[in-house]
Amino acid sequence: MELYFDKGSLDEDEMRMGLKIGMRNRSLFPIFCLSAKQNMGSGRMMGFIDNVAPSAHEMLPEQTLNIGELACDPAGVPVLFVFKTLVEPYLGKITFFKVCSGEVSEGQDLVNYQTGDTERLAQLFIMDGKERNQVKKLSAGDIGATLKMKGTSTNHTLHGKEKRVGVAPIEFPEPRIRSAIVAKEKKDDEKLGEALRDMQTEDQTLKAEFASEVKQLILWGQGELHLQVARWRLEHVYGIKTEFEEPKIPYRETIQKPATAMYRHKKQSGGSGQFAEVHLRIEPHVEGAPDPTDLNVRGKEEIDLPWGGKLVFYNCIVGGVIDAKYLPSIQRGVMEKMQEGPMTGSHVRDVRVMVFDGKMHAVDSNDISFKIAGAQAFKEAFKQADPLILEPIYEMEIMVPEEVMGEVMGDLQTRRSIIGGMETQGRYQVIKALTPLAEQYKYTTALKSITQGRASFKRRFKEYAPVPFEVQKSLAAQHAD
Amino acid sequence: MKVYDDKHIKNIVLLGSVKSGKTTLAETMVFEAGLTKRRGTIEDKNTISDYHQIEQERGNSVYATSLHTEWRDYKINIIDTPGLDDFVGEIVSALRVADTCVMLINAQYGVEVGTELVWNSVERFAKPTIFAINQVDHPKAAFDEAVLSLQERFGTAPVPMQYPVNQGQGFNAIIDLLKMTMYRFPPEGGKPEKLPIPESEKERAEKLHNELVEKAARRSPDGALFRQGQPG
Numbered sequence: 001m002e003l004y005f006d007k008g009s010l011d012e013d014e015m016r017m018g019l020k021i022g023m024r025n026r027s028l029f030p031i032f033c034l035s036a037k038q039n040m041g042s043g044r045m046m047g048f049i050d051n052v053a054p055s056a057h058e059m060l061p062e063q064t065l066n067i068g069e070l071a072c073d074p075a076g077v078p079v080l081f082v083f084k085t086l087v088e089p090y091l092g093k094i095t096f097f098k099v100c101s102g103e104v105s106e107g108q109d110l111v112n113y114q115t116g117d118t119e120r121l122a123q124l125f126i127m128d129g130k131e132r133n134q135v136k137k138l139s140a141g142d143i144g145a146t147l148k149m150k151g152t153s154t155n156h157t158l159h160g161k162e163k164r165v166g167v168a169p170i171e172f173p174e175p176r177i178r179s180a181i182v183a184k185e186k187k188d189d190e191k192l193g194e195a196l197r198d199m200q201t202e203d204q205t206l207k208a209e210f211a212s213e214v215k216q217l218i219l220w221g222q223g224e225l226h227l228q229v230a231r232w233r234l235e236h237v238y239g240i241k242t243e244f245e246e247p248k249i250p251y252r253e254t255i256q257k258p259a260t261a262m263y264r265h266k267k268q269s270g271g272s273g274q275f276a277e278v279h280l281r282i283e284p285h286v287e288g289a290p291d292p293t294d295l296n297v298r299g300k301e302e303i304d305l306p307w308g309g310k311l312v313f314y315n316c317i318v319g320g321v322i323d324a325k326y327l328p329s330i331q332r333g334v335m336e337k338m339q340e341g342p343m344t345g346s347h348v349r350d351v352r353v354m355v356f357d358g359k360m361h362a363v364d365s366n367d368i369s370f371k372i373a374g375a376q377a378f379k380e381a382f383k384q385a386d387p388l389i390l391e392p393i394y395e396m397e398i399m400v401p402e403e404v405m406g407e408v409m410g411d412l413q414t415r416r417s418i419i420g421g422m423e424t425q426g427r428y429q430v431i432k433a434l435t436p437l438a439e440q441y442k443y444t445t446a447l448k449s450i451t452q453g454r455a456s457f458k459r460r461f462k463e464y465a466p467v468p469f470e471v472q473k474s475l476a477a478q479h480a481d
Numbered sequence: 482m483k484v485y486d487d488k489h490i491k492n493i494v495l496l497g498s499v500k501s502g503k504t505t506l507a508e509t510m511v512f513e514a515g516l517t518k519r520r521g522t523i524e525d526k527n528t529i530s531d532y533h534q535i536e537q538e539r540g541n542s543v544y545a546t547s548l549h550t551e552w553r554d555y556k557i558n559i560i561d562t563p564g565l566d567d568f569v570g571e572i573v574s575a576l577r578v579a580d581t582c583v584m585l586i587n588a589q590y591g592v593e594v595g596t597e598l599v600w601n602s603v604e605r606f607a608k609p610t611i612f613a614i615n616q617v618d619h620p621k622a623a624f625d626e627a628v629l630s631l632q633e634r635f636g637t638a639p640v641p642m643q644y645p646v647n648q649g650q651g652f653n654a655i656i657d658l659l660k661m662t663m664y665r666f667p668p669e670g671g672k673p674e675k676l677p678i679p680e681s682e683k684e685r686a687e688k689l690h691n692e693l694v695e696k697a698a699r700r701s702p703d704g705a706l707f708r709q710g711q712p713g
Binding site: 427 | 482484485486487488489490491492493499502505506508509510511512513514520528529530531532534535543544545546547548549550552553554555556557558560565566567568569570571573574575577578580581583588592593594595597598607609610611612613614615616617618624628630631633634635638639640641642643644645648652653655657659660664666669670671672673693694696697698699
């Protein structure tokens with residue numbers, strides 16, 4: 001060692017200082033080697049963590065929601081940040097927190113920043129897996145846990161009564177995959193909803209939602225394993241047996257050519273009757289297309305559909321054959337059919353509808369009659385307009401080691417994908433492809449098994465595109481059953 | 482339990498891809514400190530960290546688990562995280578409260594896809610990071626290649642503090658480049674014997690030591706710490 005000092009080098013303490021600074025500003029990542037299994041090397045690394053790795057008080061102060069920065073000061077106001085909660089069978093909810101500032105003691109009352117409620121720290125623990133070591137107090141920079149906190153969940157802050165402080169919450173990543181979930185027994189339906197609500201506060205990377213379009217309860221998560229663990233917890237912690245189902249694909253329907261149809265709704269046998277006759281033409285909607293010139297356009301409404309795409313509705317009635325007050329009823333009828341499309345019951349998009357003729361009756365015509373006539377005329381026209389089923393297409397980006405690229409591409413082709421290109425990124429290849437959502441069920445699992453877990457992928461919605469003819473035939477047949 | 486003040490508490494999070502040995506390292510850190518009499522193993526399903534039934538069924542972590550060890554005068558709070566990206570939520574919340582990340586690297590594979598995925602989260606929180614190249618006793622261990630893969634991926638920041646003298650089967654010695662000492666472990670592991678660096682390793686050790694000194698010096702804010710004749 002002498003040699004290095006003579007040369008004008010650093011002594012060990014100076015080295016430690018330099019390393020600590022390098023670590024803090026992340027210009028230096030020390031590399032250790034060890035065999036955890038043989039118990040060789042962990043002692044030296046722990047010594048380094050003791051002497052060099054920064055403590056909480058040497059790190060940048062916490063960001064808060066209301067008072068700017070909060071220093072890790074044991075003499076400051078008590079502030080606990082809840083970073084995790086976990087419900088354990090027999091034990092109930094465990095709340096894990098970091099003491100960001102001040103000192104807390106057993107039995108102390110704190111205020112939840114988010115709810116404004118008072119919570120008591122009945123007991124304080126340092127956790128070692130499932131073992132709990134009870135302690136009397138914990139101070140700034142330490143990590144501990146407590147039990148029986150009803151209204152406090154992940155990302156909440158508990159603070160002393162003297163000062164309100166809310167620590168900046170963790171931003172969790174958005175869920176990536178989904179599956180439909182059903183309770184095996186009907187009586188558990190309600191319980192399932194509640195359990196999932198509970199689980200979402202515990203694990204904010206999990207999301208459950210009722211997809212009204214396909215009428216399924218959808219569970220979103222980070223991967224198939226994540227969803228399986230959720231299901232395991234539902235069974236073992238909440239006592240609800242569930243099953244996963246393939247999520248239904250939100251198809252869309254549209255048309256490819258113009259068609260005309262009429263419908264007469266008539267019920268005139270005794271009492272007050274119903275009468276309406278509607279003639280309409282439907283055409284594919286193309287953004288920026290000119291209005292029809294062969295019809296007398298008297299009114300036009302462009303509606304952005306909540307499920308994407310548009311309906312353009314034209315009033316082309318001449319000579320008052322249908323009273324203007326019935327036009328909205330006809331439009332409602334059309335919308336009803338667009339919500340539940342004639343082919344598969346999926347939403348219809350990108351159509352324009354021109355109502356150009358019809359008949360009414362002075363006594364028997366009313367709103368409901370015109371709604372029915374509008375819906376039926378639309379349905380008739382739709383069937384003749386060369387209808388098309390569209391499916392959601394996703395842009396996939398798959399990162400794979402070079403050796404398994406061929407297999408991954410082969411698999412993508414069996415999934416009706418269009419390969420868009422490849423890029424080298426370090427030792428990996430990034431494959432870009434367009435893949436229909438219908439072909440992606442359990443893709444993570446498939447990718448894992450093809451690549452022994454060495455690949456990853458992300459995807460995002462790109463567009464709706466027509467399904468192949470064979471697929472359309474089978475989807476339409478399924479709906480007809 | 483002994484009470485530690487804020488200056489003597491370190492919060493670390495163990496990160497890394499699947500099977501890089503996080504749970505085993507956590508177990509070892511507690512055992513080595515003498516807090517447990519027996520070292521649990523994944524195979525025997527008795528580690529401190531993987532205590533959930535589902536983890537024992539699967540043989541890997543699903544939850545981030547908090548535990549602690551006491552080394553010399555310090556308490557080290559450890560959060561052992563799952564390696565699978567499926568459990569990124571557990572990883573992210575652990576990262577949020579840790580002050581140092583210990584990223585385990587499998588000596589056989591170097592940087593893996595799993596490492597990259599976890600790293601994306603580490604970057605978001607910008608926490609100080611230690612790389613621990615584990616399983617250097619594996620017959621296919623390749624420490625130098627693993628270091629290279631770290632430097633290829635993360636630039637010049639990763640710098641060895643140690644290297645194994647005899648990686649692979651029969652591994653039992655490490656050269657420490659900060660203390661310039663060789664540590665030789667007894668066959669059952671545990672406390673190593675401190676020995677002078679053998680003649681055959683001197684050249685390599687000195688070269689790597691100098692690299693480490695330069696890195697440390699360049700990071701010192703105080704001009705006095707810079708090596709003479711080697712500004713910034």
